[in-house]
Amino acid sequence: MTAPALKARGPSHANSGYLFVLPFLLVFVAMLVVPLVYAGYLSLFREQLIGGTVFAGLENYTRALSDDRLVGGIFRVARFFVLQVPIMLLLSLIAALAIDSGLLRFAKVFRLGIFVPYAVPAVVATLMWGYLYGTEFGPFAQLASALGLPAPRFLSSGWMLGSMANIVTWQFVGYNMIILYAALRSIPHDLYEAAAVDGAGQWRIAWSIKVPALRPALLVCLIFSVIGSFQLFTEPQLLQRLAPSVIDSAYTPNLYAYTLAFTGQEVNYAAAVSFLLGLVIVIASYTVLFVTTRRSRS
Amino acid sequence: MTSTAGTAGRVEAPGRPPATATRGRRRSLADRRSNLLTLGMLALLIYFLLPLFWLLVASTKTTGDLFSSFGLWFSDSFALLSNIRRTFAHDGGVYARWMLNTLFYSLVSAGGAAFLAALGGYGFAKYKFRGNNALFGTVLGAIMVPTTALALPTYLLFSKVGMVNTPWAIILPSLVSPFGLFLMRIYAQDAIPDSLIEAGRIDGAGEMRIFFGLALRSLAPGIVTVLLFTLVATWNNYFLPLIMLNDPDLYPITVGLAAWSSQTAGGGGSTGDLLALVVTGSMLSILPLIAAFLMLQRYWQSGLTAGGVKG
Numbered sequence: 001m002t003a004p005a006l007k008a009r010g011p012s013h014a015n016s017g018y019l020f021v022l023p024f025l026l027v028f029v030a031m032l033v034v035p036l037v038y039a040g041y042l043s044l045f046r047e048q049l050i051g052g053t054v055f056a057g058l059e060n061y062t063r064a065l066s067d068d069r070l071v072g073g074i075f076r077v078a079r080f081f082v083l084q085v086p087i088m089l090l091l092s093l094i095a096a097l098a099i100d101s102g103l104l105r106f107a108k109v110f111r112l113g114i115f116v117p118y119a120v121p122a123v124v125a126t127l128m129w130g131y132l133y134g135t136e137f138g139p140f141a142q143l144a145s146a147l148g149l150p151a152p153r154f155l156s157s158g159w160m161l162g163s164m165a166n167i168v169t170w171q172f173v174g175y176n177m178i179i180l181y182a183a184l185r186s187i188p189h190d191l192y193e194a195a196a197v198d199g200a201g202q203w204r205i206a207w208s209i210k211v212p213a214l215r216p217a218l219l220v221c222l223i224f225s226v227i228g229s230f231q232l233f234t235e236p237q238l239l240q241r242l243a244p245s246v247i248d249s250a251y252t253p254n255l256y257a258y259t260l261a262f263t264g265q266e267v268n269y270a271a272a273v274s275f276l277l278g279l280v281i282v283i284a285s286y287t288v289l290f291v292t293t294r295r296s297r298s
Numbered sequence: 299m300t301s302t303a304g305t306a307g308r309v310e311a312p313g314r315p316p317a318t319a320t321r322g323r324r325r326s327l328a329d330r331r332s333n334l335l336t337l338g339m340l341a342l343l344i345y346f347l348l349p350l351f352w353l354l355v356a357s358t359k360t361t362g363d364l365f366s367s368f369g370l371w372f373s374d375s376f377a378l379l380s381n382i383r384r385t386f387a388h389d390g391g392v393y394a395r396w397m398l399n400t401l402f403y404s405l406v407s408a409g410g411a412a413f414l415a416a417l418g419g420y421g422f423a424k425y426k427f428r429g430n431n432a433l434f435g436t437v438l439g440a441i442m443v444p445t446t447a448l449a450l451p452t453y454l455l456f457s458k459v460g461m462v463n464t465p466w467a468i469i470l471p472s473l474v475s476p477f478g479l480f481l482m483r484i485y486a487q488d489a490i491p492d493s494l495i496e497a498g499r500i501d502g503a504g505e506m507r508i509f510f511g512l513a514l515r516s517l518a519p520g521i522v523t524v525l526l527f528t529l530v531a532t533w534n535n536y537f538l539p540l541i542m543l544n545d546p547d548l549y550p551i552t553v554g555l556a557a558w559s560s561q562t563a564g565g566g567g568s569t570g571d572l573l574a575l576v577v578t579g580s581m582l583s584i585l586p587l588i589a590a591f592l593m594l595q596r597y598w599q600s601g602l603t604a605g606g607v608k609g
Contacts, residue, residue, distance in 0.1 A: 017424070
């Protein structure tokens with residue numbers, strides 16, 4: 001009965017919504033849109049020894065696309081993504097399903113224990129794993145020498161990408177597990193009961209009900225992983241000190257942009273590189289979205 | 299009206315109540331299997347906790363013992379307290395300063411980001427103003443913009459207005475959390491019934507009054523979730539402070555520890571001793587966040603569960 005009165009006042013209420021979203025949008029524009037536009041603007045210029053900064057059109061971009069160091073870095077992080085993300089998400093999925101299944105003893109201990117590394121800063125995680133990998137006092141090297149074996153060379157060029165993948169996996173399995181677990185908790189339980197009445201066991205329920213229901217949450221995890229992998233910076237930047245001959249200044253695109261801007265003073269080219277990296281990430285994310293949603297439809 | 303607010307305050311993670319009835323039955327069906335699964339998960343748990351155990355053990359050792367004793371067990375001398383003392387004393391007590399900086403940057407950033415996200419998420423969820431979907435879609439698309447690609451132009455803009463090398467350079471960029479807004483919109487949709495807002499209007503309360511007086515309380519678990527996750531993001535941030543700050547007194551703990559560790563990497567004599575401080579400093583730096591997650595787990599887990607409904 002109050003509905004008609006409310007409806008009559010409808011539009012004015014709707015417009016006070018602007019008041020609520022305005023503060024967020026202001027900061028959003030100032031801290032996200034403006035820098036992005038500025039990066040795009042900067043990337044169109046070139047610095048010269050004589051004459052200062054001149055308009056260069058897309059020259060920085062054509063240079064970037066034929067820059068072997070940048071292209072090599074992009075392929076390296078793409079390889080990192082293909083190597084690391086499936087393992088990480090599979091572990092997260094298994095852990096989330098196990099904790100949700102009710103078959104696990106001390107489920108709460110597992111949930112919190114696996115999540116703890118997420119609270120460890122990437123800097124600390126990398127320093128710590130760097131010590132663990134080390135040949136001087138790392139426990140792996142100590143064990144190997146106790147067994148009379150040569151120390152594993154985690155920081156050699158062949159192993160480096162895998163060693164980094166391990167650090168990132170260690171940090172983020174728990175985070176993804178929590179997202180998946182939260183999604184599992186929101187599946188209506190009568191679905192399980194119906195399946196159990198039909199004689200389905202826990203494994204069957206996990207495979208036929210839970211995993212399909214997790215698709216949207218898995219997609220969220222996957223998109224975040226694309227973004228994270230392609231921006232890899234902290235791990236290579238810190239491990240560089242331990243293995244300067246393996247990790248050069250263009251090991252990942254972000255490290256390259258950082259070096260260009262702050263050591264090489266090539267600000268305009270660095271802007272083009274980071275803009276291009278953003279583009280690569282958007283394309284990769286949409287590719288992932290496209291591939292996964294297509295598969296689910298067919 | 300008050301009763302409406304009361305029920306809304308108790309909105310909980312959906313799907314939880316029926317669990318107990320089925321769980322008991324399930325347990326008896328598959329007790330044998332659970333041991334195998336528990337064992338497998340134990341292996342996983344060891345992988346996640348053993349490095350932290352190593353860090354804890356290492357922080358009780360002198361630099362000499364780090365090299366001469368087995369990494370995964372304590373050595374004879376227990377140097378934890380002297381390590382802690384030396385960590386805090388080194389370089390005129392700069393470590394404590396870094397910890398306080400980190401605490402300050404992350405609390406202000408996370409508080410601001412959670413507040414903006416709660417306000418905005420509520421606005422997007424509950425008001426059908428023109429352009430609602432388009433604006434929200436734009437913000438959501440920005441999740442894909444890599445933060446590191448923004449850091450460089452932000453640095454250049456800040457250096458023009460003299461904000462580089464100030465706390466603002468860290469706090470302002472951290473105030474925007476598109477994912478936080480996304481989470482809060484979903485949360486507000488589920489946790490705040492339209493009838494609550496209408497009841498407030500009938501009582502003559504203004505829109506802001508309704509938000510702060512009625513809605514905010516129901517949004518609390520969602521806000522804690524966004525608060526914690528932006529807190530972690532700022533606490534763990536390395537790239538942004540690395541480029542924005544060059545005054546060691548302004549460093550957060552991440553940049554500070556990285557600076558100390560780069561001094562040890564040079565090796566040799568007196569700097570070799572710094573190693574124990576990097577290890578101890580690392581160990582101490584992760585305690586506050588772990589404590590925060592453990593203490594606030596009830597809030598952030600229910601906040602995420604609601605977010606997962608449509609997430």
